[in-house]
Amino acid sequence: MERENHSRVSEFILLGLSDQPEQKRLMFLVFLLMYLITGLGNLLIILAIRTDSHLHTPMYFFLANLSLVDICFTSTTIPKILVNYISGNKAILYISCLAQVFFFSWFAGLDSILLASMAYDRYVAICAPLHYTMVMTPRVCVLLVAMCWFGACANALTHAILLTQLSFCxxxxxxxxxxxxxxxxxxxxxxxxxxxxxxxxxxxxIALIPFIGILISYIHIFVAVLRIPSVHGKWKAFSTCGSHLTVVCLFYGAIIAVYFNLTSSHTAQQDTAAAVMYTVVTPMLTLSSIA
Incomplete structure (x- = not known):
C-alpha cells in the first residue's frame, strides 16, 4: 500500500537549454535546421543506396541502416524540443517520457552496435580483402543488422520496464x-x-564492448595500412575510415563523459552539452560517412 501512495506523476517538466527568449529563438532555428539536414540528408543516402545497384555492398548496407537509425534517433528528441519552444509548454506526459526513454535508449544502442559492425566490415575489407566476399556475405550482413536491432531493443525494454517500477513523489x-x-x-x-x-x-x-571492438579493429587496420607500399594506397585506405572514426570518437566520447563519469564534479550543464553532441551533432556527421 505504501508503494501505491507514492503515486507516479502524470507529467514531467523539461527545463530545456535556456529560459532567455532570444536564446530560445536562436536554438529553435538551430535545432530545426540541424533536424532538417539530418533527416533529409540521411533520407537521400538511403534512397541513393536503394536505387543504385553499385552501392549494394555490405558497407553501404550498414550505412543505410545507420542513416535510418539516425533519422529515428533525432526524431525521438528534437520534435518535442521544437514543440516546446513554439508552445512555451515544457510539460511532457509520464507515458510520453517513458516512451522517449525507450526509443532513445533503443536507437542510441543501435548506433553503438552498428558503428562496431561497420568497423568490422572495414577491418575485413582492408586486412583480409581476398576473403571479404566470403566473410561479408548478404546473409551475414542481414544477421548482424538483425542482432543489432533486437539486442538494442532488449536493452531499451529492460530500462523502460525497470523505470515503471520507480515512484516519483x-x-x-x-x-x-x-x-x-x-x-x-x-x-x-x-x-x-x-x-x-x-x-x-x-x-x-551495448557501448563499451562495441567500442573496444572498434578500437581493436582500427589497430589492425592501422597496422595493415602502414604495410601498404604506395602513398596513394595508404591515403585511400585511411580516407575510407576517417569519417567513420570521427563519428565514433564524438559519439562514444560524449556518451562516456555522461554515463561513465564516476566523479561528482560534472554538472547538469556539462551532461546537457554532451547530450546535444551525441543526439544532434553526431547524427549529422553520419552524412560524411558516405565519402
Whole structure:
C-alpha cells in the first residue's frame, strides 16, 4: 500500500537549454535546421543506396541502416524540443517520457552496435580483402543488422520496464531537454539501485564492448595500412575510415563523459552539452560517412 501512495506523476517538466527568449529563438532555428539536414540528408543516402545497384555492398548496407537509425534517433528528441519552444509548454506526459526513454535508449544502442559492425566490415575489407566476399556475405550482413536491432531493443525494454517500477513523489522538473534515463532516475523517491546497476551493466554490453571492438579493429587496420607500399594506397585506405572514426570518437566520447563519469564534479550543464553532441551533432556527421 505504501508503494501505491507514492503515486507516479502524470507529467514531467523539461527545463530545456535556456529560459532567455532570444536564446530560445536562436536554438529553435538551430535545432530545426540541424533536424532538417539530418533527416533529409540521411533520407537521400538511403534512397541513393536503394536505387543504385553499385552501392549494394555490405558497407553501404550498414550505412543505410545507420542513416535510418539516425533519422529515428533525432526524431525521438528534437520534435518535442521544437514543440516546446513554439508552445512555451515544457510539460511532457509520464507515458510520453517513458516512451522517449525507450526509443532513445533503443536507437542510441543501435548506433553503438552498428558503428562496431561497420568497423568490422572495414577491418575485413582492408586486412583480409581476398576473403571479404566470403566473410561479408548478404546473409551475414542481414544477421548482424538483425542482432543489432533486437539486442538494442532488449536493452531499451529492460530500462523502460525497470523505470515503471520507480515512484516519483512530486519533484518533476527534469534539468534536460529530453527524458534522459539517468536524469529521470535521479528524480525517483524509491530505491534506484537495480536501475543504476542495469545502466552500467547494459551500457557495458551495448557501448563499451562495441567500442573496444572498434578500437581493436582500427589497430589492425592501422597496422595493415602502414604495410601498404604506395602513398596513394595508404591515403585511400585511411580516407575510407576517417569519417567513420570521427563519428565514433564524438559519439562514444560524449556518451562516456555522461554515463561513465564516476566523479561528482560534472554538472547538469556539462551532461546537457554532451547530450546535444551525441543526439544532434553526431547524427549529422553520419552524412560524411558516405565519402
Amino acid at each position: 512530486g519533484h518533476t522538473e527534469i534539468p534536460h531537454f529530453f527524458c534522459d534515463l539517468n536524469v529521470v532516475i535521479r528524480l525517483a523517491c524509491s530505491d534506484t539501485f537495480i536501475n543504476d546497476l542495469m545502466i552500467y551493466t547494459m551500457a557495458g554490453l
